[in-house]
Amino acid sequence: MSYTNKIKKIYQDQLEQIRNAGIFKVERLIHSSQAADIEVEFPTGSSLKTVINMCANNYLGLSSHPEVVKAAHDGLESRGYGMSSVRFICGTQDIHRELENRVTEFLGTEDTILFPSCMDANAGVFEAVLSNEDIMISDRLVHASIIDGIRLCSAQHDTFKHSNMQHLESKLQLHSDKRIRMVITDGVYSMDGDTAKLDEMVELCEKYDALLFVDDSHASGFIGKTGRGTHEKYGVMGKIDIITTTFGKALGGASGGCVSGRKELVEMCRQKARPYLFSNTIAPVVVSGVLKVLDILSENTERRDKLEENTAYWRKGLTNAGFILKEGDSPIVPVMLFNAKLSQDISKDLYDEGIYAIGFFFPVVPNGQARIRTQISAGHEIHHLDKALDAFKKVGKKYGILGLTKQEIIQKYGL
Numbered sequence: 413m414s415y416t417n418k419i420k421k422i423y424q425d426q427l428e429q430i431r432n433a434g435i436f437k438v439e440r441l442i443h444s445s446q447a448a449d450i451e452v453e454f455p456t457g458s459s460l461k462t463v464i465n466m467c468a469n470n471y472l473g474l475s476s477h478p479e480v481v482k483a484a485h486d487g488l489e490s491r492g493y494g495m496s497s498v499r500f501i502c503g504t505q506d507i508h509r510e511l512e513n514r515v516t517e518f519l520g521t522e523d524t525i526l527f528p529s530c531m532d533a534n535a536g537v538f539e540a541v542l543s544n545e546d547i548m549i550s551d552r553l554v555h556a557s558i559i560d561g562i563r564l565c566s567a568q569h570d571t572f573k574h575s576n577m578q579h580l581e582s583k584l585q586l587h588s589d590k591r592i593r594m595v596i597t598d599g600v601y602s603m604d605g606d607t608a609k610l611d612e613m614v615e616l617c618e619k620y621d622a623l624l625f626v627d628d629s630h631a632s633g634f635i636g637k638t639g640r641g642t643h644e645k646y647g648v649m650g651k652i653d654i655i656t657t658t659f660g661k662a663l664g665g666a667s668g669g670c671v672s673g674r675k676e677l678v679e680m681c682r683q684k685a686r687p688y689l690f691s692n693t694i695a696p697v698v699v700s701g702v703l704k705v706l707d708i709l710s711e712n713t714e715r716r717d718k719l720e721e722n723t724a725y726w727r728k729g730l731t732n733a734g735f736i737l738k739e740g741d742s743p744i745v746p747v748m749l750f751n752a753k754l755s756q757d758i759s760k761d762l763y764d765e766g767i768y769a770i771g772f773f774f775p776v777v778p779n780g781q782a783r784i785r786t787q788i789s790a791g792h793e794i795h796h797l798d799k800a801l802d803a804f805k806k807v808g809k810k811y812g813i814l815g816l817t818k819q820e821i822i823q824k825y826g827l
């Protein structure tokens with residue numbers, strides 16, 4: 413078939429609809445390495461501008477850390493550039509197995525298997541360990557990659573209201589006839605920065621004989637006293653049956669993910685998970701970088717401690733200035749604006765002030781809950797945060813929203 417004008421028009425019309433709906437995604441180009449200060453170009457060809465990055469998942473500031481970069485160089489020298497094979501044929505090096513063991517130790521689990529990404533880990537894990545006699549019971553706000561994994565799995569599926577333990581319990585009772593019940597949640601939810609109540613979930617899973625799955629992508633490396641994740645924060649290390657996480661956020665930010673947990677479940681993934689069997693794993697250069705990240709994090713808790721201090725400083729500054737924040741203590745700090753256009757206008761004005769922070773609105777967040785999501789990093793210094801606070805105050809004043817209640821903002825700007 414040829415790409416006829418008629419077919420071409422189908423796609424042109426769809427793209428036009430996306431543009432008209434105001435949700436066409438345009439990517440800005442960063443001309444520097446990922447860090448607190450970045451050089452950004454708008455695709456319209458405007459000149460380069462140095463801005464403070466308040467929207468990366470670079471929670472620990474390790475994306476361009478000199479020791480990580482050096483370890484990656486060394487890995488490139490000693491293990492080469494590519495594997496040119498999936499793992500079970502001839503694509504496994506000693507360092508891949510070493511990284512799996514190190515992650516197991518770091519997360520306090522029994523075993524770990526690497527995947528090209530956490531998206532792939534989530535796409536493969538459910539189908540590898542569950543069958544149509546089983547049920548997956550997921551929180552209604554889990555990450556898109558988990559939703560895809562659920563779609564690819566033949567087990568039955570049900571949901572519970574976000575973080576609602578009574579509702580979860582009723583679903584566990586309802587499905588008591590299934591062979592295996594698996595409860596599925598994110599550790600930290602990326603839009604609100606709230607954490608799953610893992611202590612209560614473990615209790616429920618023990619009471620109703622269910623497995624617990626946690627995607628800790630927005631937690632591994634910094635949540636909990638020594639940064640092991642949400643399970644450490646809630647005192648349930650060793651009690652989570654499956655943890656998936658990414659190396660593409662706090663843990664160096666390059667790419668890669670894993671499934672970590674019960675020995676037999678990890679072994680099932682090695683035998684059956686399709687993104688593991690049919691796609692190349694993490695490149696040696698990245699494996700070497702992540703190994704160094706784990707070295708750095710195991711030495712002391714300096715970086716996650718600094719992140720916690722920065723986050724407290726940032727929350728206090730914005731609150732004192734009169735902004736409305738989502739409650740919480742994670743480095744995901746949403747500044748609530750409610751009105752979609754207001755979130756876009758403020759984001760643009762902040763950019764003009766040298767602050768890069770993105771406004772989110774429906775359908776990424778619920779209708780009427782538009783916001784600017786800021787993300788704090790251990791790579792931020794106090795001077796970064798002070799400059800960003802000044803810009804937020806200046807712009808907040810311009811729009812007359814400082815000190816207003818939610819109702820007052822909605823009265824002023826509508827929903």
Ligand SMILES: *Cc1c(COP(=O)(O)O)cnc(C)c1O
Nearest residue numbers: 529530531555629658660668669
């Ligand atoms: C970012 C993210 C992923 C995807 O991670 P990749 O390794 O980039 O594929 C999966 N789950 C959650 C909860 C995430 O936040």
